[in-house]
Amino acid sequence: xxxxxxxxxxxxxxxxxxxxxxxxxxxxxxxxxxxxxxxxxxxxxxxxxxxxxxxxxxxxxxxxxxxxxxxxxxxxxxxxxxxxxxxxxxxxxxxxxxxxxxxxxxxxxxxxxxxxxxxxxxxxxxxxxxxxxxxxxxxxxxxxxxxxxxxxxxxxxxxxxxxxxxxxxxxxxxxxxxxxxxxxxxxxxxxxxxxxxxxxxxxxxxxxxxxxxxxxxxxxxxxxxxxxxxxxxxxxxxxxxxxxxxxxxxxxxxxxxxxxxxxxxxxxxxxx
Amino acid sequence: xxxxxxxxxxxxxxxxxxxxxxxxxxxxxxxxxxxxxxxxxxxxxxxxxxxxxxxxxxxxxxxxxxxxxxxxxxxxxxxxxxxxxxxxxxxxxxxxxxxxxxxxxxxxxxxxxxxxxxxxxxxxxxxxxxxxxxxxxxxxxxxxxxxxxxxxxxxxxxxxxxxxxxxxxxxxxxxxxxxxxxxxxxxxxxxxxxxxxxxxxxxxxxxxxxxxxxxxxxxxxxxxxxxxxxxxxxxxxxxxxxxxxxxxxxxxxxxxxxxxxxxxxxxxxxxxxxxxxxxxxxxxxxxxxxxxxxxxxxxxxxxxxxxxxxxxx
Numbered sequence: 001x002x003x004x005x006x007x008x009x010x011x012x013x014x015x016x017x018x019x020x021x022x023x024x025x026x027x028x029x030x031x032x033x034x035x036x037x038x039x040x041x042x043x044x045x046x047x048x049x050x051x052x053x054x055x056x057x058x059x060x061x062x063x064x065x066x067x068x069x070x071x072x073x074x075x076x077x078x079x080x081x082x083x084x085x086x087x088x089x090x091x092x093x094x095x096x097x098x099x100x101x102x103x104x105x106x107x108x109x110x111x112x113x114x115x116x117x118x119x120x121x122x123x124x125x126x127x128x129x130x131x132x133x134x135x136x137x138x139x140x141x142x143x144x145x146x147x148x149x150x151x152x153x154x155x156x157x158x159x160x161x162x163x164x165x166x167x168x169x170x171x172x173x174x175x176x177x178x179x180x181x182x183x184x185x186x187x188x189x190x191x192x193x194x195x196x197x198x199x200x201x202x203x204x205x206x207x208x209x210x211x212x213x214x215x216x217x218x219x220x221x222x223x224x225x226x227x228x229x230x231x232x233x234x235x236x237x238x239x240x241x242x243x244x245x246x247x248x249x250x251x252x253x254x255x256x257x258x259x260x261x262x263x264x265x266x267x268x269x270x271x272x
Numbered sequence: 273x274x275x276x277x278x279x280x281x282x283x284x285x286x287x288x289x290x291x292x293x294x295x296x297x298x299x300x301x302x303x304x305x306x307x308x309x310x311x312x313x314x315x316x317x318x319x320x321x322x323x324x325x326x327x328x329x330x331x332x333x334x335x336x337x338x339x340x341x342x343x344x345x346x347x348x349x350x351x352x353x354x355x356x357x358x359x360x361x362x363x364x365x366x367x368x369x370x371x372x373x374x375x376x377x378x379x380x381x382x383x384x385x386x387x388x389x390x391x392x393x394x395x396x397x398x399x400x401x402x403x404x405x406x407x408x409x410x411x412x413x414x415x416x417x418x419x420x421x422x423x424x425x426x427x428x429x430x431x432x433x434x435x436x437x438x439x440x441x442x443x444x445x446x447x448x449x450x451x452x453x454x455x456x457x458x459x460x461x462x463x464x465x466x467x468x469x470x471x472x473x474x475x476x477x478x479x480x481x482x483x484x485x486x487x488x489x490x491x492x493x494x495x496x497x498x499x500x501x502x503x504x505x506x507x508x509x510x511x512x513x514x515x516x517x518x519x520x521x522x523x524x525x526x527x528x529x530x531x532x533x534x535x536x537x538x539x540x541x542x543x544x545x546x547x548x549x550x551x552x553x554x555x556x557x558x559x560x561x562x563x564x565x566x567x568x569x570x571x572x573x574x575x576x577x578x579x580x581x582x583x584x585x
Contacts, residue, residue, distance in 0.1 A: 022515055023534060026398045034398070044516065104380050105373065134363075137515070138398065141382040142363060146370035150342070155448050156371075157337060159363045171451075176336055177281055177362045180454040183337055186447035195516050196509055234412065235379030238392065240404045246541060246560040253553070254567025259575025262547055263583065265563045271469070271524040271545050272491075272580075 009063040009126030010165075010187075012052040013115055014088065016045040018072045018079035019138045026138070028240040033101040034138050036072065041079040044133035046086065046200035047193050051163045052131050053087045054198065059165065065089050065124055071099065071110055077216065084211035085203035092118050094219040098228035104139075106231040108147035113224040115152065121217070128152075128188035129170070134159060134195065142192070149190040157183055158192040275325075276302035277354035279345060281335070281365060282310035283327075287318050290360050290466050292425035294418060297387045298358055299323040306433070307348040309334035309341055322430035326352075330440040336364035337450070340443040342371045347438045349376065354413060356391055361417035373415040379408030384418045385521070385542075393418075399515060399538030420466040421521045457508070464511065467494035469524040472513055472540070474498035476529020476550060476569055479506050483573040484528055490580045496520065498530045514539035529569050532557025549573070 018039040020026045027035050049068065056064040068083030070076045071094040080091035094114045102110065115130060130152070135142035142158075149156035162173040170185045175194070203211070221228060250265075252258060266272045276298040280291055283306070287295070298304045306319060307328040319327055328348045334340045345368060349357060357372065359365040361383050373380040386394035391414045392407045408414050464470065471488040473481055474497065481495070488495045495511060502512040513520055515538040525543035530536055532548065532555055540546070541560060548561035549569050558564040565572055 022399065022538065026401065028398075028402060028404075032404070104370065104382075105378075108374070140397070141366070141370075141380070143366050143370035143380055143382055146367035147374050147380075150371040150374040155337075156339075156367060158367050174337070175363070175456070177364045179456055181337070181450050182452040184449050184451050233379070233409075234373070234377070235381050235406055235408050238405045238407060240397075240402055243396070243401055243403055243542075246546075248559045248564065249562040251553070251558050251561070251564035251566065254565055254572055257575075258549075258565040258567050259572045259577075260579045262549075262563065262565060262572070262576055263579040265547065266524070267583075269545055269562075 007062065009065065009124050010059065010129060011065050011067065011119065011122060011124050011126040012055060012129045012131060013067045013069050013118060014048050014052045014083065015111065015130065015132040016049065016068050016070045016079050016083050017042045017136045018070060018076035019136055022137055027242070031101060032237040032240045036138070037075070039075055039078070041082040042133060042137045044135060044137060044195055045079075047195055047197050048131040048133050049083055049086055049088065050198045050200040051193050053201070055163065055165055063124075063126070065122070065126065067092065067118060067122070069111070069114060069118060070094070071107065071114065073100070080216055081211065084214045084216065085208045086201060087203070087207065088214070090214055091216045092219055093216065094224065096221040098221055098231055101233060102231060103233035103235045104141055104143045104147055105234040108144050108151055110221065110224070110226070110231050111144070111148055112151040113226045114219055117219060117224040128154070130190040131163070132190065132192045134192050145190050145192040152188070152190065155185045155189040157185055157189060160191050160193045161196045163191055163193060163197065273303045275305050275352040275354040277348055277352055277357045278304060278306050279357060279359040279365060279368065280306060280308045281362070283308045283315035283318060284312060285314035285318060288466065289425060290420040292427055293420065293423050294358055294360065295321065295324060295427060296423055296425050297418065298356075301356060301387060301389055301391060305348070305352045305354065307345060309344055316432045316435060320430055320432045322428040324430070324433050327433045327435050328438055329435065330438055330442070332442050334440065334442050336367060337448065338443050339448075340440055341368045342375065344438060344440045345369075345372045346375050347440055349413070351436070351438065356414040356416070358387070359417050361419050366417050369415050369417055376413060376415070378412035378415055381406050381408065381414070381416045384416050385422045387416070387418065396521070396542050400542040419521065421468065456510070461488060462492065462494045464494045464496050464513070464518050464520060467520070468522055469493035470496050470513070470520050470522045470540075470543070471526045471528065472496035472498065472530060473501055473528045474530030474536075475500040477501065477506065479504065481507055483570060486577050487526070487573050490577050493526070498536050527557050527561070528573060530557060531555045532560070
């Protein structure tokens, strides 16, 4: 059966975020923003990239471009570079001082403008598929994909555990609150994938060398056509206090009665 | 008094504990109105509570990924002029509230663990290492999702709420269609995120969750696992607690055969009481456990079960 969408190029824009390494100590700045001066490509963002590359590899008779888009402070270009090494065709980095401390609303507003700008300058004129991870590892809200879909006016398929294109339509398996759903949707769409969707590849030496020749474009709010007022946060963090560290309590070595001692402890703490 | 809209994906014959908590929190900040996309005739009895005024529904069942969910919420906000919209923090409700916040041009705050009378949300962030308070910009409605175990439910039975059907129908769009639905495996145990007590196992179990299942049943606890255990396929992925899995804040967290690396800790360090059993005395979990046992879990756990049974009888 001929592919209904054959001939129409597909533009997959994958969102990647440069996040503070969760293995290290993470903290808030005096402005009550998460300190984003150091970072890595979010582990959860390797899954959407992998999903995008597999769609590209499976597409036989249509041109597919995989673009990595990141938004963040100056260092965020490192996440875009890593995405190019893993296999993205090109990358865009949106960086602007007005985006420091962006909330969900500001982030999705800026990303929407960036995606539209990327489509314009790409001259691919293809169908749009935005693929994201299930959440960022710092903000952790998982709400940006939904806001982005709403702002772009396209379908949202979140929490996908598999993504395929069949005859030009998306077929996604997703985990809803009480059931597993297989959903078929037309493009354009935003799809967020979980860490169960695939096993991301590692870049090999050849891919790392090839990435040096791939285009990376810097964007600012001005170049994506929006002013600082439209990215004013709609939610404000009033206080940010480090949680008092947990201290270890009693540790005993089992001498044959540890099970009984635990039950004693639970009874004493009234948690039974 | 201004209205607070509480969104439930569905309402059955009995409210879940998480639903009871939401009504308790909402009742403290306004007149409670409930909106749901899916309801049975029993729902009105479940919601016959003091402080709950109206139950809003659509015309027919409206569920994610159907975007009519957002139409339903938007219509309910217009109807009630609610100054806050609250829901649980499941992925589907987060999506719905996120899109609602765009339509209302207001802020969204996710995963709250507390709500103050002046609509400030308390959150635990960066894997439990910081506590923040946040609010939306002045003069805009608060849109927030809240985690289970955020408050002690306090409800007083009352008259049945008025039922209002809003003119919102499921979107039968051809370009977004659910082809197949498979119910997630139901368990007799409480759900991981809602449970007051969680028993979690890791590498130390060596593939055998039997003793832990017995302990969980004895404690009425939910069963969780470390990433090592879910990656090994010993237990379903949905049971994974940690950075890339579920975050839990139960009253009691029993960590069994889990070393407690940072990845795991991120998902459980806000538990009220942590008890750990591990054969390695250097396991990092002992640094945060209120009570720790260095020993063989296959001896300690069965003895606990036996002791719990003895004291119960």
